[in-house]
């Protein structure tokens with residue numbers, strides 16, 4: 622199927638919230654990792670989200686160019702073409718973009734979508750995250766409001782974050798402390814500011830003790846009940862239509878029961894990067910260790926071309942990452958939920 626359009630994407634999000642499941646949103650940095658996600662989703666009969674970070678876009682553009690928007694466009698163009706061959710819907714999203722990087726990633730991508738729309742072509746991306754969580758809430762929301770007004774005109778969904786996710790992602794570290802937990806007061810302010818933009822749609826990454834990166838089981842203390850408190854407060858103040866579509870960041874190493882509880886409180890998108898990075902690299906390490914005298918020219922020998930052909934080990938990596946995507950779909954209770962009909 623082609624990449625989901627705005628209507629289909631909104632329907633995906635609504636169905637997930639009503640049906641108590643969530644979409645994996647997997648970070649990709651190359652054709653191979655994007656293909657792995659499409660394979661894993663299709664084999665799970667689940668729709669899903671492919672996302673590109675600032676660092677992922679930079680990497681995909683090539684080390685001589687280092688243009689995060691260009692790399693993100695290249696990946697998105699590939700997904701638009703390849704997704705046609707899979708019996709599922711996929712949405713394209715960009716991950717964390719701090720205020721100082723908006724002009725390098727989100728704005729050029731919105732401009733690209735505006736050019737495409739003017740030419741009668743579909744949007745390039747479905748949604749973009751603006752991460753203003755390091756700013757005071759008012760500044761965060763001032764920027765978010767401006768973006769959402771422009772997004773609304775272009776059938777784009779905005780993701781914002783209130784409260785800081787701990788840990789490190791793409792070299793940006795979150796601080797530990799009280800802001801690891803979003804408060805109902807914060808989210809009421811989010812709703813007050815953003816819900817005034819009629820006909821718009823946004824996702825909220827609220828934080829409930831989640832951390833980026835990987836931790837041993839038991840080290841991450843999640844409090845999913847915080848999400849319920851935020852939903853209850855916003856529905857009480859503004860009515861059922863204000864209920865949030867929530868995003869779960871930094872979920873590696875989380876207990877399954879915490880993930881399921883978070884889904885019950887309205888999480889519809891769970892970001893996955895660390896776990897799929899490991900799944901990609903694991904079989905490559907295995908291949909290199911098993912075939913060291915094939916991938917290396919040892920003691921004047923010539924090695925074995927078949928084992929050092931990158932297709933050999935990247936193919937194993939693609940299959941392993943696809944399997945991890947399938948596990949994610951299962952964990953998020955999304956198996957068989959695709960809206961695609963033959």
Ligand SMILES: [Zn+2]
Pocket residue numbers: 717786790833870871892
């Ligand atoms: Zn994140």
